Amino acid sequence: xxxxxxxxxxxxxxxxxxxxxxxxxxxxxxxxxxxxxxxxxxxxxxxxxxxxxxxxxxxxxxxxxxxxxxxxxxxxxxxxxxxxxxxxxxxxxxxxxxxxxxxxxxxxxxxxxxxxxxxxxxxxxxxxxxxxxxxxxxxxxxxxxxxxxxxxxxxxxxxxxxxxxxxxxxxxxxxxxxxxxxxxxxxxxxxxxxxxxxxxxxxxxxxxxxxxxxxxxxxxxxxxxxxxxxxxxxxxxxxxxxxxxxxxxxxxxxxxxxxxxxxxxxxxxxxxxxxxxxxxxxxxxxxxxxxxxxxxxxxxxxxxxxxxxxxxxxxxxxxxxxxxxxxxxxxxxxxxxxxxxxxxxxxxxxxxxxxxxxxxxxxxxxxxxxxxxxxx
Ligand SMILES: *[C@@H]1O[C@H](CO)[C@@H](O)[C@H](O)[C@H]1NC(C)=O
Ligand SMILES: *[C@@H]1O[C@H](CO)[C@@H](O)[C@H](O)[C@H]1NC(C)=O
Ligand SMILES: *[C@@H]1O[C@H](CO)[C@@H](O)[C@H](O)[C@H]1NC(C)=O
Ligand SMILES: *[C@@H]1O[C@H](CO)[C@@H](O)[C@H](O)[C@H]1NC(C)=O
Ligand SMILES: *[C@@H]1O[C@H](CO)[C@@H](O)[C@H](O)[C@H]1NC(C)=O
Ligand SMILES: *[C@@H]1O[C@H](CO)[C@@H](O)[C@H](O)[C@H]1NC(C)=O
Ligand SMILES: *[C@@H]1O[C@H](CO)[C@@H](O)[C@H](O)[C@H]1NC(C)=O
Numbered sequence: 178x179x180x181x182x183x184x185x186x187x188x189x190x191x192x193x194x195x196x197x198x199x200x201x202x203x204x205x206x207x208x209x210x211x212x213x214x215x216x217x218x219x220x221x222x223x224x225x226x227x228x229x230x231x232x233x234x235x236x237x238x239x240x241x242x243x244x245x246x247x248x249x250x251x252x253x254x255x256x257x258x259x260x261x262x263x264x265x266x267x268x269x270x271x272x273x274x275x276x277x278x279x280x281x282x283x284x285x286x287x288x289x290x291x292x293x294x295x296x297x298x299x300x301x302x303x304x305x306x307x308x309x310x311x312x313x314x315x316x317x318x319x320x321x322x323x324x325x326x327x328x329x330x331x332x333x334x335x336x337x338x339x340x341x342x343x344x345x346x347x348x349x350x351x352x353x354x355x356x357x358x359x360x361x362x363x364x365x366x367x368x369x370x371x372x373x374x375x376x377x378x379x380x381x382x383x384x385x386x387x388x389x390x391x392x393x394x395x396x397x398x399x400x401x402x403x404x405x406x407x408x409x410x411x412x413x414x415x416x417x418x419x420x421x422x423x424x425x426x427x428x429x430x431x432x433x434x435x436x437x438x439x440x441x442x443x444x445x446x447x448x449x450x451x452x453x454x455x456x457x458x459x460x461x462x463x464x465x466x467x468x469x470x471x472x473x474x475x476x477x478x479x480x481x482x483x484x485x486x487x488x489x490x491x492x493x494x495x496x497x498x499x500x501x502x503x504x505x506x507x508x509x510x511x512x513x514x515x516x517x518x519x520x521x522x523x524x525x526x527x528x529x530x531x532x533x534x535x536x537x538x539x540x541x542x543x544x545x546x547x548x549x550x551x552x553x
Pocket of ligand 7: 465499500502503506
């Protein structure tokens with residue numbers, strides 16, 4: 178989601194289903210000797226249980242200034258059985274903000290500096306340790322396609338080029354990999370990591386798809402060299418798919434993405450897709466076909482995929498409910514994570530971009546409570 182930068186944050190200072198016989202045999206063996214989350218056929222195995230999983234997104238969690246708020250959110254997620262949580266693992270700036278505002282990496286004058294201080298990666302440390310003790314598993318990503326919290330543009334400001342040359346600029350890729358190395362090495366032994374994610378919604382508009390494919394190949398191989406035990410995924414929206422395509426914009430290759438080719442890269446463990454019919458000029462009812470066509474593609478590749486973000490601001494129970502039901506009954510889709518989770522913090526309500534579903538609300542009951550009951 179291209180979440181608008183939210184001024185509010187600166188104030189904070191700163192299975193009981195029959196579709197898969199393999200999936201019904203849950204709770205047995207660890208699929209991986211490491212004990213970390215892993216894939217198991219077209220599903221995921223977390224803490225020894227192979228199942229379909231539900232999760233959500235809180236991009237802002239590592240940017241909060243109050244650790245009790247972090248604990249509070251993770252308590253509510255854990256008690257809701259939302260097992261997978263995706264957060265922004267980046268926060269890029271071009272000038273150091275005022276004290277009390279969180280930032281992770283400064284790009285200025287042709288160099289990059291990682292902030293390991295109390296306003297820096299120590300915030301992420303706290304989220305990881307709090308998630309660890311509650312059994313919540315994190316997807317942590319490393320850069321934003323969009324300008325919110327800096328993004329690829331923050332690198333471009335310091336190193337030159339543009340959004341499409343970002344993927345091939347060697348100075349930029351060196352800085353990006355140095356950041357990845359710092360974060361991955363910090364948490365490579367943590368039980369709280371579900372997966373490392375290359376970027377939020379990478380696109381390379383008008384580029385040959387080989388640009389992103391080569392970047393995914395190189396970056397995912399680099400992450401595996403640092404940490405062979407955790408899953409790695411791309412974080413893309415699922416664009417660029419021929420099989421099942423209705424010819425509409427999201428299926429085209431114009432954003433420089435080839436879903437199947439990228440998912441086939443050996444160092445990519447699972448695929449992701451996002452779903453925003455409102456932003457893509459599609460009807461809300463189109464959403465279920467987007468999920469099922471991707472499920473078929475993921476099953477054909479032999480890797481599970483996550484419906485990793487989905488949202489609308491109109492009648493979420495009626496419109497998002499069928500997307501979730503389709504995800505659950507589609508082989509190849511192994512988890513879904515709505516965009517985005519909301520909760521009450523010490524500073525008031527967490528950010529609302531119009532798609533937020535607040536803990537304890539009526540909408541939460543259908544999108545979370547009822548859905549998790551349906552998973553079984
Ligand atoms: C931190 O958050 C907790 C609730 O989560 C609240 O009780 C406490 O007052 C907050 N502390 C500050 C300094 O705002
Ligand atoms: C970058 O260089 C300019 C000009 O020398 C200087 O004013 C500025 O403080 C530098 N920025 C950082 C973050 O070091
Ligand atoms: C980005 O930079 C590349 C390489 O210099 C150039 O070929 C391309 O036209 C630029 N794209 C845009 C949108 O400016
Ligand atoms: C992917 O990268 C590896 C090296 O890490 C290289 O051997 C391989 O040829 C690359 N594959 C593609 C499709 O680029
Ligand atoms: C799991 O175990 C296998 C074999 O021991 C290994 O190759 C793999 O990298 C491990 N991690 C994941 C995430 O699959
Ligand atoms: C294409 O879609 C069909 C029907 O959903 C499916 O059976 C097949 O495995 C898919 N093939 C590929 C290569 O994605
Ligand atoms: C899967 O769920 C969707 C949405 O509820 C429904 O329309 C479809 O018929 C279901 N398909 C199967 C095979 O159960």
